[in-house]
Amino acid sequence: MTPAELDAADPLAALRDRYVGADSGLVYFDGNSLGRPLRVTGERLREFVTEEWGGRLIRGWDERWYELPLTLGDRLGEVGLGAEPGQVFVGDSTTVLLYKLIRAAVDAAPEGRDELVIDTDNFPTDRYLVTAIAAERGMQVRWIDVRRDSGVTADLLADAVGERTALVVLSHVAYRSAYLADGPELTRIVHDAGALILWDLCHSAGAVEVALDAWGADLAVGCSYKYLNAGPGAPAFGYVAARHLGRLRQPITGWMGHADPFLMGPEWKPSPGVRAFISGTPPITGMLPLLDQLDVVEEAGMAAIREKSIALTEFAIELTDTELAPYGVTLASPRDPAERGGHVTLNHPRMREVTEVLWRQDVIPDYRDPEGLRLGLSPLSTSFDEVARGFEAIKAALA
């Protein structure tokens, strides 16, 4: 099919117009670094300042904001994560939430479980924190070596876990290769070894179907500024399975995670619920754009979003094979859509220069060392025509 035919057949095509600049001519292949804003979000923020913050002032905390990290978390859990209410919260950065949840898991690890397991191509922050926390707590890191165009398979994981494993930290979709890990199967392998698993959902939330409760996941974190279009540095989200609430404890014990914050008593007494994982005053302004995006995600449905995401990446791979392979470009992402998330990485020794050329032409992919052109095809805001135009530009840059 031609790009025009693919767009005509796309049941989600009408939603594109709701995003700022989707019709601007710019080719945007970086929705997995920073998603486009919804048009309604600008006015929502203006109104928030003048009406809710400016009008309700401190009363806004009682009326909505105090619960917002949890109500927004519940809604995200329902619409995008497959999580029942009371397990998801929004706030802090992904890095801070990783620190809090990894610490919560390792601080509660049984005697003798002194290993943290992570793969060598996980996102840098995940690797840095696992390394730092292991050093801090006198534990070991067990590294899973992965191929850069793949990720953590069941076999690799099964070889790495055992009776010394405390926690496994895995990305659901690998930030470089887009390898889509098998959520339920890997969770089962970790549990069979008697350990806990923390899923990093940064590159999957909003693009790939996630079912944390059904997988039996223990912990998860993710960011809202990629496929959840909540804006630069928007707050992250965390998930703690209901069975761990009241049992796992995080170390950054601020007043907002207290069972009764305004008691202001001498001792920190954790909230019995997932609130205990909140630390300081929640970042309300930064949370608001996510509300708008969740409306659209719910309207479209995650199954349809995933279907379009697959169609976009399949189309990109088809164009790679026909248009770019002759120039020596190779696919650094899985070919099987069941093993691939919402982006595609293409390798070529000159991709750094290609990226610079493309940016000057308003074609915006991401570059990732050593030679990867990473194309993040945000399903709700990207058209097949946009993909086709982008590939023409990549081809011209290589030629």
Added chain:
Amino acid sequence: MTPAELDAADPLAALRDRYVGADSGLVYFDGNSLGRPLRVTGERLREFVTEEWGGRLIRGWDERWYELPLTLGDRLGEVGLGAEPGQVFVGDSTTVLLYKLIRAAVDAAPEGRDELVIDTDNFPTDRYLVTAIAAERGMQVRWIDVRRDSGVTADLLADAVGERTALVVLSHVAYRSAYLADGPELTRIVHDAGALILWDLCHSAGAVEVALDAWGADLAVGCSYKYLNAGPGAPAFGYVAARHLGRLRQPITGWMGHADPFLMGPEWKPSPGVRAFISGTPPITGMLPLLDQLDVVEEAGMAAIREKSIALTEFAIELTDTELAPYGVTLASPRDPAERGGHVTLNHPRMREVTEVLWRQDVIPDYRDPEGLRLGLSPLSTSFDEVARGFEAIKAALA
């Protein structure tokens, strides 16, 4: 002088109109919990969504956002904190920054320095974190007992510090009593004992003059949503004195504090500068309102802001003595303006009910257990007439 005469003589009176709702009739005595927004801020956020986020997309990181935590920090340092560039950063919540900076100090403490010093009436989060970190690191907490209408004096501090002290955590302005600690003198006492000091500036930044470099402070944190009017849950700021950069290390080692974030290499190598104290992707949207407020703070000047702040609290105390003392109300804040920050707390056994009555009449103070009515008089957005109207309502509620 009458309230009208006081307002007429106020050199900052014209700035009030720049704040949303300052002319609404509502009496707002809670600017030290959540400051009013500036009128320009709503439009700034709308424009940010459509133009900068929506138009520049991922390019915004290179163009402005990546450096914003530091450029905004430098500007805050210059306008409000008395800090030379390269020492202040913006991001995370106050709670998270307290955790990171307390950990940085205690993890570097010399052998034998195993005590953390804090006062019994410091803000709950500060106390909870000092307690939790001491337990985590096998250290002791040494508590300074303070009177609830006062704070940490030089004598009290000198008795508490010694050769076992690693770090002292003090609020510059006490959240309940408004006691204004002597920045340079207390810093000197701590240094004479060979320890470090961390100043919590939550209740002073934007209302009271702060001179971190001149005091010789080691570390500081503060929030931007009180007298800095940056919105509910706006990011906090941290200060690390230049002499400690490269020496102190914080534990939440994310990619944004790395010397070269996009290298994405195997090891975390801290940035040589204050960037090393940043963890995850900075909360850009939430930072923007602070830019607007800093423009106004610079225009007014911190000396004039402090002068008006004193005039407002003096007026409130005068009205307390003449109008409320007959009902048994007592002042729970220092009488000497040199020892008082930007708010005033009034005690009475019925203050909880009084607060409820006032809120129903659009007079908005804060209540703090056990019997305190806390009046936060934000200098730039509060008029003397507003104070007078508020006290009439308090008097009527007590009568």
